[in-house]
Amino acid sequence: MELAFSAEELGFRDEVRAFIAKNLPASAKANGGRWPHWSKDDIVTWQRILNKKGWAVPHWPEEHGGTNWSAVQRYIFIEELLLAPTPEPLSFNVNMVGPVLCAFGNEAQKDFFLPKLRNLDLWFCQGFSEPGAGSDLASLRTSAVRDGDDYIVNGQKIWTSMAHRADWIFALVRTDPNAPKRQMGISFLLIDMTAPGVTVRGIKTIDDAHHVNEVFFDNVRVPISNRIGEENKGWDYAKFLLGNERTGIARVGLSRERLNRAKRLAEKLPAFNGALADDPQFRRKCATIEMQLKSLEITVMRVLDRQRRRNDSTPDPATSVLKMRGAEIQQSTAELLADVAGPMAAPTDAVRAAYEGDFPTELEETLGIIPHYFNSRAATIYGGSNEIQRNIIAKAVLGL
Amino acid sequence: MELAFSAEELGFRDEVRAFIAKNLPASAKANGGRWPHWSKDDIVTWQRILNKKGWAVPHWPEEHGGTNWSAVQRYIFIEELLLAPTPEPLSFNVNMVGPVLCAFGNEAQKDFFLPKLRNLDLWFCQGFSEPGAGSDLASLRTSAVRDGDDYIVNGQKIWTSMAHRADWIFALVRTDPNAPKRQMGISFLLIDMTAPGVTVRGIKTIDDAHHVNEVFFDNVRVPISNRIGEENKGWDYAKFLLGNERTGIARVGLSRERLNRAKRLAEKLPAFNGALADDPQFRRKCATIEMQLKSLEITVMRVLDRQRRRNDSTPDPATSVLKMRGAEIQQSTAELLADVAGPMAAPTDAVRAAYEGDFPTELEETLGIIPHYFNSRAATIYGGSNEIQRNIIAKAVLGL
């Protein structure tokens, strides 16, 4: 057992940090300081910079662009991106559909998609949830019926993040409605968003923004060659996807970045007595979050280390701890920021218009904070709610 | 709607306070300052003083010694007792079996028992829980079989508080094992603890004390005349008992008394910087508990007020809030005290012996604190655990 970061690992961290400092475009750097963080252009540009460097998909097999880094290196890398902050490599591409293609795609699929996923030439989104199938994913109803060399897809997906920016969607569809178990009879398709019959309707969320969508499929023709793996085995690939690459799932760097932001802002604002940054309760809250992050960070490394030695592609139920605690701490930091901003968090973005081009830059600092807090409530809902994570721990870890 | 205490109510509070100051015996006053609080003698003496004053059983019908006070007066009375603190009127007698006798006892039972209950000439304990029937009370198995004018009782009770001090026990027993529902076929008996076949075995608890017991019944003869009400209707009387007189259930005065004690102790002890009493986090914790107590206190009054207007003897599910929050706040105050005492809370009572009669009085202040904290964990377990209270709220209040 060796508990400290090695000199090599610390050197690697410095290398990543220096690379970011040198290569992050000015526009992305500026947008990192406000919410919502980045434009599509920021995200695409940065991923291409990483791809050029060979760092776009560190955890993929080397023949497809992976770096063969250790789990600790991968962790250091993603956390440095979050901490800077930089745009993150698009998770749909690099953490979700990419590894599924690497593991289960045929050669033609790999050749066509993998380079485009890496370089963000194609932007994917994820079509899993349906109106009647949220936490209960297996009850999905979108159907795909064979018709010659195609499937005819009908149905509806919901909570599809960034569908309005996406070129393709990877979707779970029901290919055998008569399968004996609900988890059977599901297939995993890649669908071109420009195909006739695909419609995207934005869902406005309470942060006054457009992140998520409904996606409707009305007799959409999807070539059978766009199915990944075997027909009716889609649930296995989805489980693989959900269990795969949880390196960044705890999002420690993101929480640290927010905490730092809250501290900076607190220096300018008053508390009941004195500066907020000197307020005992504020400092204690920051110290509590730092303590939680330290515990979480070491837990992440322990899980990664175990995964390395486990050599098993099924998801480790211990990652539920990372998702659950990571989400709770993210919410704490979003709350902390919103608490710091206080009444200054109230105005919607329309306040800019009221100033007619004369908007004071200091006001930018607090402008996105409350919608960000609102949006943070989703962290314990999406990707398996915290209730689901606790169910998993109780059943899969504790055997209850 | 009239929101403030009236002048009469405030006058009543002063009267109670003055009576306590004048009449509480010196020994009870001294024992109130340490844990466990009172000797049997303290409790009996004080209840007799109250009985002489006519205040032993305020909520009983007037013909049996009640005072006809308003709900607010009853609340003020019990809270003043807790705040002083004085010994409480023995709940088994005055809140449990007494009101059941008043409502369902026959004349002979009333004539014999009620005066003795009031004056604590007989000390009752409660025989409800059994080893297999904790939260699931209705699954009790202690049996009572008719034999001439007697029942023959066999079985076991557990968690019987103060059974080792008690003269009598009121117990739920199964008189019809074949009843179609578990809640049917149960009867409510009064049993003399000195009857042959009754055995009490003390259970040592983690606070190193003897509060609770197992009570064994081995062919105990109980005259049928000691059954309250009808045979096989005991569950109804038990429900009445559990729902009856929840005035003191939130125990606001008790929590206030502990909070005051913690503040006094904190004045002598240091925190990370300066006196603990000036420590921002300590003060904030105290302020939080005070806020919770204020909210709880008003909630108690609202529930009492509603009960008055409800005119219904079935329990108000809203009292679950009082039990649950009251228990949580009691635990907070016990924790606060234990936190204040810090390492000084570690010694067991055997420390007195080590001093060979030379025990410094200052050490008395912290001596009982940690066992009291340990014991406080029972507050969310007994009398319907907090899980059960939340079930009740969800089902009976929210209709889930």
Place this chain on the structure above:
Amino acid sequence: MDFELSNEQQLLKDSVDRLIADRYDLRARGKILESDAGWSREIWSTLADLGFLGLPFSAEDGGFGGGPVEQMIIQEAFGRGLLVEPYLATVILGGSAITLAASPERRVEILGGVTEGRRLLAFAHGERLSRYRLRQVAATARGDSGDWVLDGEKTTVIHGGEADTLIVSARTSGGKDDEDGISLFVVPANTAGVTVRAYPTFDGMRGADITFASVTLTSDALLGEADKAYPVIEHVEQHGIAAVAAESVGLMQAALDMSVEYLKTRTQFGRPIGEFQVLQHRAADMYVAVEEARSIAIHAAMMVGEADPAARRQAMATAKAQIGVSAREVGQSGVQLHGGIGITEEYAIGHYFKRLSMIERQFGDVEHHMALLASLEGPG
């Protein structure tokens, strides 16, 4: 002590409940928000007709002499309906400032106008760097041969863009963090040098940033005594606390009701999610939080008129802290119980969560009031 409503109070409650039920469902409110003004003059007239706009003012000031219980009844219903009209700004904040500090003539003039729905007030006190610290006032008013010259900026003034009459705090002596030396002024919104930048806020209400550039006021603009406005400002904010406390109770009860309803109807894994015990218990915790808020809102109503400033300060801080704790618990749990749809604009729960979140940040948050309470000698 008696928690039963009198017959008159019950009538008032029926009247405001009917208004909300009949004319203020989420659809109607959505239409109002989409209108140019972002609030409804028609509703405002109805509020005037029903006597709600003059409710707290005494008869000699042109009002109806309602007490704290009446006010609580109204505000709770407004909370349930998520009312976006400038009632808090005009009647509660502006109204109490005038009631507390103005001369009898001024009171009649201004409050009479408010009661009839002709006048809209706003209380312009907070500044960009003041957060919740009431004594931190950087705007200045300088005496100038009988007149006053006002300079400075006020931010996130509640319904500041709607008001015709602004009540503005400014420093007339002392340093920016002194309690002494603050004065209040009545400033018509259309006075030269006043620039109002109005915008919507996340709760469907509206705010404004208002700058005062050498605004010249005559001597009668001064409201109350010069340099001595701090206790008035504190008391105005306490009236705000009592009002949002009652409003919160309406918001929370509605949030609880709709969450319970959702638990009963939404199915997952083949059964209503309300059968899952953890969700039942979370709903039970929401219920407890609502009950605590309701109790403390009653306390706030009881104490907002208390003459002893120290007792009042403690009570109002206790109330606002508890409201903040409950609001967060109920708002966040309501969203969580709704799952994904909880954070969409289409469902009601998100709107309640947003208003509750804003109320947390009005008139001091939990930490502010806890720090205030911790600084007081406890009641022992």
Place this chain on the structure above:
Amino acid sequence: MDFELSNEQQLLKDSVDRLIADRYDLRARGKILESDAGWSREIWSTLADLGFLGLPFSAEDGGFGGGPVEQMIIQEAFGRGLLVEPYLATVILGGSAITLAASPERRVEILGGVTEGRRLLAFAHGERLSRYRLRQVAATARGDSGDWVLDGEKTTVIHGGEADTLIVSARTSGGKDDEDGISLFVVPANTAGVTVRAYPTFDGMRGADITFASVTLTSDALLGEADKAYPVIEHVEQHGIAAVAAESVGLMQAALDMSVEYLKTRTQFGRPIGEFQVLQHRAADMYVAVEEARSIAIHAAMMVGEADPAARRQAMATAKAQIGVSAREVGQSGVQLHGGIGITEEYAIGHYFKRLSMIERQFGDVEHHMALLASLEGPG
């Protein structure tokens, strides 16, 4: 970074685990507690034979040169077994004080005796009114023509009644709250003027109050440099933190395991209570708390030897705070999940809860370390 145990570490773990499994179940422990001494010399000899008593000391001091991981392995097993022998007092606290401050000769003499199981140490630092403030020392030692005269009282000294050798802090200059001016002395427990009052503590361990009345010590009683003992005392307490952190992990894991087992076997309402979702989730929260504690115990082990005092201070405060938070969560939940029997002496869970509760109060509680962390400039 690598969390895998080396072969040697795995052997050590197997050895201590076997000891606990074979000879330290709750029954065996109960018998030890009922004995006059309240702990077992026989077990102590076995600990010596297995090399555990000299584990952390260097070979030149007569020990076995074990590192922080080895120490963690041992302590975790001791936690699982609720070991009541004076290991913390003698090896960790006493041992680290000697290691940090004594001359090479003294080290060999004392630590050699400890390693062989012949010597028992105690660290007598806390006083009645010092609580967790390490610099608050009222006991005094006065120089008297080459000798020292020691006066004062030390309270709740861990295993102070068992030790033959006390390491005592006393003020040799400065005021009672100064960091400077504190010195450490090695005092044989049988020195004239030393009165030891020993008693059991609630966790099955033992404590003592020790008074020093004009205790005359020769000059070689001084441990390290006069007036400069504060950094040593702080570091000794940090060794204590690392040790109880690892011990807590053992305690918590055992508490979790037995609670889960209870949920699987206890039936109410006709089914195992482990089928109730709220109890499942509470167990899941316990699991998370144990994992966090385990992670931070690793951090503590990693940092307790850190040369930079500031970095070490931050790490050890973080560790003790997290341990305290987890200990309370796991201990209280374990009892709650057991229901009534959870608070009886007959069941194991209560004993784990008690030891965890005591650890919360050793070497500073959550609030103390949080205040320390909040006083530091954060790592930004």
